[in-house]
Amino acid sequence: MNKIEPRTLAGFMELMPNEQILFNQMKQKIEKTYQKFGFLPLDTPILELSEVLLAKAGGETEKQIYRFEKGDTDISMRFDLTVPLAKYVVKNYGNLSFPFRRYQIGKVYRGERTQKGRFREFYQCDIDIIGDGELSILNDAELPSVIYNVFKELGFDDFTICINNRKILNGLFENLEQKENSVEILRIIDKIEKIGKEAVIEELEKIGIPKISINKIIEFIEIDGITDEKLQKLQALNIENETFKLGYEELTQVVKNIRLFGIPETNFKVDLTIARGLDYYTGTVYETFLNKNREIGSICSGGRYENLAEFYTDKKLPGVGVSIGLTRLFYKLNELNLIKAEKKSIADVLVVPMVEDLSVPIKIANNLREKGINTEIFLNDKKLKAKMKYADKLDIPFVIVVGEEEVNSGNIKIKNMLTGEEKECSLENINF
Amino acid sequence: MNKIEPRTLAGFMELMPNEQILFNQMKQKIEKTYQKFGFLPLDTPILELSEVLLAKAGGETEKQIYRFEKGDTDISMRFDLTVPLAKYVVKNYGNLSFPFRRYQIGKVYRGERTQKGRFREFYQCDIDIIGDGELSILNDAELPSVIYNVFKELGFDDFTICINNRKILNGLFENLEQKENSVEILRIIDKIEKIGKEAVIEELEKIGIPKISINKIIEFIEIDGITDEKLQKLQALNIENETFKLGYEELTQVVKNIRLFGIPETNFKVDLTIARGLDYYTGTVYETFLNKNREIGSICSGGRYENLAEFYTDKKLPGVGVSIGLTRLFYKLNELNLIKAEKKSIADVLVVPMVEDLSVPIKIANNLREKGINTEIFLNDKKLKAKMKYADKLDIPFVIVVGEEEVNSGNIKIKNMLTGEEKECSLENINF
Numbered sequence: 001m002n003k004i005e006p007r008t009l010a011g012f013m014e015l016m017p018n019e020q021i022l023f024n025q026m027k028q029k030i031e032k033t034y035q036k037f038g039f040l041p042l043d044t045p046i047l048e049l050s051e052v053l054l055a056k057a058g059g060e061t062e063k064q065i066y067r068f069e070k071g072d073t074d075i076s077m078r079f080d081l082t083v084p085l086a087k088y089v090v091k092n093y094g095n096l097s098f099p100f101r102r103y104q105i106g107k108v109y110r111g112e113r114t115q116k117g118r119f120r121e122f123y124q125c126d127i128d129i130i131g132d133g134e135l136s137i138l139n140d141a142e143l144p145s146v147i148y149n150v151f152k153e154l155g156f157d158d159f160t161i162c163i164n165n166r167k168i169l170n171g172l173f174e175n176l177e178q179k180e181n182s183v184e185i186l187r188i189i190d191k192i193e194k195i196g197k198e199a200v201i202e203e204l205e206k207i208g209i210p211k212i213s214i215n216k217i218i219e220f221i222e223i224d225g226i227t228d229e230k231l232q233k234l235q236a237l238n239i240e241n242e243t244f245k246l247g248y249e250e251l252t253q254v255v256k257n258i259r260l261f262g263i264p265e266t267n268f269k270v271d272l273t274i275a276r277g278l279d280y281y282t283g284t285v286y287e288t289f290l291n292k293n294r295e296i297g298s299i300c301s302g303g304r305y306e307n308l309a310e311f312y313t314d315k316k317l318p319g320v321g322v323s324i325g326l327t328r329l330f331y332k333l334n335e336l337n338l339i340k341a342e343k344k345s346i347a348d349v350l351v352v353p354m355v356e357d358l359s360v361p362i363k364i365a366n367n368l369r370e371k372g373i374n375t376e377i378f379l380n381d382k383k384l385k386a387k388m389k390y391a392d393k394l395d396i397p398f399v400i401v402v403g404e405e406e407v408n409s410g411n412i413k414i415k416n417m418l419t420g421e422e423k424e425c426s427l428e429n430i431n432f
Numbered sequence: 433m434n435k436i437e438p439r440t441l442a443g444f445m446e447l448m449p450n451e452q453i454l455f456n457q458m459k460q461k462i463e464k465t466y467q468k469f470g471f472l473p474l475d476t477p478i479l480e481l482s483e484v485l486l487a488k489a490g491g492e493t494e495k496q497i498y499r500f501e502k503g504d505t506d507i508s509m510r511f512d513l514t515v516p517l518a519k520y521v522v523k524n525y526g527n528l529s530f531p532f533r534r535y536q537i538g539k540v541y542r543g544e545r546t547q548k549g550r551f552r553e554f555y556q557c558d559i560d561i562i563g564d565g566e567l568s569i570l571n572d573a574e575l576p577s578v579i580y581n582v583f584k585e586l587g588f589d590d591f592t593i594c595i596n597n598r599k600i601l602n603g604l605f606e607n608l609e610q611k612e613n614s615v616e617i618l619r620i621i622d623k624i625e626k627i628g629k630e631a632v633i634e635e636l637e638k639i640g641i642p643k644i645s646i647n648k649i650i651e652f653i654e655i656d657g658i659t660d661e662k663l664q665k666l667q668a669l670n671i672e673n674e675t676f677k678l679g680y681e682e683l684t685q686v687v688k689n690i691r692l693f694g695i696p697e698t699n700f701k702v703d704l705t706i707a708r709g710l711d712y713y714t715g716t717v718y719e720t721f722l723n724k725n726r727e728i729g730s731i732c733s734g735g736r737y738e739n740l741a742e743f744y745t746d747k748k749l750p751g752v753g754v755s756i757g758l759t760r761l762f763y764k765l766n767e768l769n770l771i772k773a774e775k776k777s778i779a780d781v782l783v784v785p786m787v788e789d790l791s792v793p794i795k796i797a798n799n800l801r802e803k804g805i806n807t808e809i810f811l812n813d814k815k816l817k818a819k820m821k822y823a824d825k826l827d828i829p830f831v832i833v834v835g836e837e838e839v840n841s842g843n844i845k846i847k848n849m850l851t852g853e854e855k856e857c858s859l860e861n862i863n864f
Contacts, residue, residue: 052438068501379570
């Protein structure tokens, strides 16, 4: 028979079991933390009606969509978890309690150009808080607290949650009468770390921004110091614009309450240059960086939006949310050897029978499982050496070999595979 | 602006948060039990190359596939977790340790005709043990032990794991020289409970089975009694056929070892009529039923196959596995009100601030979370009554209202939402 070569699509992550164990631990820690803050689980379909899913999409996004017809139905694969959330909230509006706090961890699909570290199927881990008509700014302060706890839980200390408010940027550009150039200006000032101040000024001149506005922009992006100094300098800019002032108020509120939530000053900062896309977020925005690995990019981002679902409803549904792109994060951390794992194996113990009658080995395995210890029993006919090698390859930390001697004496030895030490105990009372 | 009506595709389950909590608890219990037996996690892509995924498919299956082109690539959505496993094992053969024991819990896609209780996107929860060249029959005895533990964990007692061996059926039909009619015969005898013995005989006559063979078939399917009696009667049939004898030996071995694994006699039985599809399984087969709800059908099925991946490789990779169709199972159990849940909410506690300064309420929430208690803090401006209603609707079991009095006295009251009882304790030492 002709054989088909088994292969996986390019851009689709498929891990070896030992990597999958690490991946799942990260996923679980994120989920546990989301639950710790009382977010409710959601699991929407991966397929949606194209008409519903793409109500808002267009341009680049739409080109990346996996879209097809099945029968008469025009179907698309979800490309994020926010549009399905919008659909869900409007569809079930009458049955939900607001503020509606949900988390969703699931795969999304984008047919991007394949390149190293970019995935076409990837996990997003999202939380959002949706208000019915209104949503207190306090929620914007709570999310950094969730982010903080997630990354602490994942074993990181040296990370910074960067916070800004889109109203500040929008108000500034309004005030400088540069609203229509804001996309271009943001693109240029974003490069300041790479190309330097002089080059930024040059580029701003090139697109026709007046000297006086350029000065104000530079003054703005050069605001530095600790958080409170930044806020003072921001106020001292004396921008006479309502949007700017509202943004300043919100940011000040968020900073104040972030402190109440107990996030150390070293783990958050105001970064007046982050903007996060241009048409979606309307207030607070977040990005998160590993300080020693800025090159990974933001590992958790999001922000506040005025209207979750304007394509489906006239109801005002403001929300605030953040998302972790887990697949890419895992890939990068794994590459940099930065993943902190508690367990490298699923089984804690391998029971290795070296007797005909399996009663005793199975009894041991059953007892251990009852105690909550993950236990595998090696049921296949192999030499002892091969069985030990199996435990070793799977990183199983303890092995219990059960031979005639053990069955007769009622005493067993628990071998620590890391240290090689053996500990004796009775069959009736196995402890580690 | 024209609004799009937000709706979900027919045949796609989308749960309300309170149902999703139950669903996730079931999923997690299944996963925990799989891990308790040392199965390794796998998470393969939902999309595969059609050439790879459909190497073996055909007929009915192929018609149900969600298949499309993206660029030049012919892509299909997985319709089960077994074909991706076969691909994975052959692709990573050199890097896996055998026996390879893996679990996978994930969504699969079948464009079936929509009808109540049938889903086009559904979760399968699979375990398989794959041997390299050979795989001991003991593995066939271990799987019922996993099934047993899963359903006990899910809160069920009154269920039966039915076990058979395909070699017995195949050997019987060979012996009766009815091999080419085996599909038809199985289809007919499967109806005996519905249509009765006489009608079965009639139908068998109609397709031309000789009287003497019909007698033997009826004698075979009428074998009854407790497990050991069945095995005795099976042997007493005196079928002179090697396949039959091998099947008998295997079944006897499996029964013997199932007992060693500690499954009560009430939770398993030999059922000589189950066959589970016709071209895939080659030895042991399993079906599992809730005795009081047989109408649900088998809730966990599977069996032994000689060759996992013959479409990809000449290597012999025998395996044994079972699968739980969780989406359908959940749907049915939910409909019958048979789901046993430990927790109906994610948050254990709702902290309700009734003060301007949020320091104390946030401190309480942080403390509780540090103790591992899922805690939500209500951050939005509502009347106390509305906040209590929110806790009630979300089934949050405890509420701590924090007003001026509590802040000043340092004493708080924990309200049990179920009993209405209030318990007082100090801020420093909150306990339930």
